[in-house]
Amino acid sequence: MKPRTRSGKLERGGRRRAARQSRPEPRQARPQSSAARMFDHFATAVARATGSPIAFGMAVALIVLWAIAGPWAGFSEVWQLVVNTGTTIITFLMVFLIQQNQNKDSRALHVKLDELLMALKGANEKLVDIEEMEEDELDEVVERYRQLALAARKRKSLK
Known part of the structure; x- marks a missing residue:
């Protein structure tokens, strides 16, 4: 039997089944007041x-x-x-x-x-919820990806 997503749909080829099974379920939403x-x-x-x-x-x-x-x-x-x-x-x-x-x-x-x-x-699943990082942590990630993009551009220009 093929694995199913949370919505009950079949996953394509069962990719990332282990990651999906270990993924925490989303937090229960707080009930919103009628005024909100x-x-x-x-x-x-x-x-x-x-x-x-x-x-x-x-x-x-x-x-x-x-x-x-x-x-x-x-x-x-x-x-x-x-x-x-x-x-x-x-x-x-x-x-x-x-x-x-x-x-x-x-x-x-x-x-x-x-x-x-x-x-x-x-x-890179570490990027999930990246918006919750502190500003300095986010700056480090941005710099890392800027360096990766620069390296990719250099590789592309060498071809």
Whole structure:
């Protein structure tokens, strides 16, 4: 019988069976509070909506309307304050919404990359969870791979 992955799918040729069997199972995810779940859904929806061409068009239209209202408002301080305050508040709030999405996407990407590393024959499994290393340890790994890349380029140029 061919070995199966965690999802129950058959592995190709049974490669890395021993590594897979000795691999620790992922940590149990902490249950997310309903407030955190709601924030996650809200942040995702806002990021998608504000990243659309329609949202950009609406923002441009709003600025144009504000500029057109300038002569009517006598280019007063209140007129200037409206756009300054509005854009500052929106920018401040968007930072948190975008960061939430960035954190979630980054974690998901790292899990996918870790899975690929563990599935590839000959891959260096020490690179799994490398993002959890301290900065100086990560610098050493980066330098090692920079040296390997430099050596590979030299070998390639000699051919």
